[in-house]
Amino acid sequence: ELKVEQNPLFLSMQEGKNYTIYCNYSTTSDRLYWYRQDPGKSLESLFVLLSNGAVKQEGRLMASLDTKARLSTLHITAAVHDLSATYFCAVARRNSGGGADGLTFGKGTHLIIQP
Amino acid sequence: KAGVTQTPRYLIKTRGQQVTLSCSPISGHRSVSWYQQTPGQGLQFLFEYFSETQRNKGNFPGRFSGRQFSNSRSEMNVSTLELGDSALYLCASSGGPGSITQYFGPGTRLTVL
Numbered sequence: 001e002l003k004v005e006q007n008p009l010f011l012s013m014q015e016g017k018n019y020t021i022y023c024n025y026s027t028t029s030d031r032l033y034w035y036r037q038d039p040g041k042s043l044e045s046l047f048v049l050l051s052n053g054a055v056k057q058e059g060r061l062m063a064s065l066d067t068k069a070r071l072s073t074l075h076i077t078a079a080v081h082d083l084s085a086t087y088f089c090a091v092a093r094r095n096s097g098g099g100a101d102g103l104t105f106g107k108g109t110h111l112i113i114q115p
Numbered sequence: 116k117a118g119v120t121q122t123p124r125y126l127i128k129t130r131g132q133q134v135t136l137s138c139s140p141i142s143g144h145r146s147v148s149w150y151q152q153t154p155g156q157g158l159q160f161l162f163e164y165f166s167e168t169q170r171n172k173g174n175f176p177g178r179f180s181g182r183q184f185s186n187s188r189s190e191m192n193v194s195t196l197e198l199g200d201s202a203l204y205l206c207a208s209s210g211g212p213g214s215i216t217q218y219f220g221p222g223t224r225l226t227v228l
Contacts, residue, residue: 031215042205042221042222043205043207044219045217048215050215090158102148102160102162102163102171102173103158103160103217104160105158105159106157107157108157108158
């Protein structure tokens, strides 16, 4: 059974600081996703990482993937209040039927950035 | 391009009733996946449809079922509702097999009393 673990689950930090969210998964996978969710809202796609060593950056967020360690990180640089949200990583499980993969999600990291 | 739409947005039902939720994917997308989000269990995959066929299924009881129509719109049905079925039900669409990103709709908030 594929398991995805995120840590920390809760993070309170000050504006201007840097921090990293970690995502470990238990079996091989070929896709790693990061999503953002604001309270009462749906999921917004941030990054899709497809290969070992992949690194993607958007603004103050940078995601990386190490498939050998089964680890992805989401790094926040010089945090601002607007980045306060819950961040989920998700791993795609390959379907032998060839269909789109059901995603297995981590429990999410609730991030609060204080002025 | 319009995003994924889900109806209704909010729903209140009582135990034992059944409910049907609807999802319209992004135009041109042929794959629809459903997820349940609860505070206790987090986000869990229910099932995925492509070209009117269920291609993938999560670990949910048979009370949860779905279907997809020829226009790619999908419905999810839950029969004999239980209190634990209260959740946010999210629908996601993608272009289909090999398509990378799943785009999520706003969700249907189901409350079972």
